[in-house]
Amino acid sequence: MLQTVVHYFLHFIFIGAIAFLLDKSNWKKVWLILLSTMVVDLDHLFSQPIFDAQRCSIGFHFLHSEIAIIIYSLFFFFSKNKTVTIISLGLLFHMLVDLLDCFWTFSYCNSCFQNSIFY
Numbered sequence: 001m002l003q004t005v006v007h008y009f010l011h012f013i014f015i016g017a018i019a020f021l022l023d024k025s026n027w028k029k030v031w032l033i034l035l036s037t038m039v040v041d042l043d044h045l046f047s048q049p050i051f052d053a054q055r056c057s058i059g060f061h062f063l064h065s066e067i068a069i070i071i072y073s074l075f076f077f078f079s080k081n082k083t084v085t086i087i088s089l090g091l092l093f094h095m096l097v098d099l100l101d102c103f104w105t106f107s108y109c110n111s112c113f114q115n116s117i118f119y
């Protein structure tokens, strides 16, 4: 329960604070851009079951794969377009939040760890 609250707080609310830090005068716009990066979770639709709280997303779904994360990083570090940089930051932060969730789950679910890419 606490884990779920923290997870969605980070995904939806905390990024508002990041947006504020990035650009105080346009933080609502930046927040919306960061929120839009939640669409990467659409890759869950290609998995069975679509949602499994015990499953670690990182390394499982294709938009949460190592290759995807490398691509987001490249855009983040090398793009000169501000919007692209914000989007890639949103994606990287999303991966970090999901990763945190994986480790939290592993702390009480050993088989979840064994079924993940980290094993």
Ligand SMILES: [Zn+2]
Pocket (backbone or CB within 6 Å): 040, 041, 057, 064, 094, 098
């Ligand atoms: Zn995700």
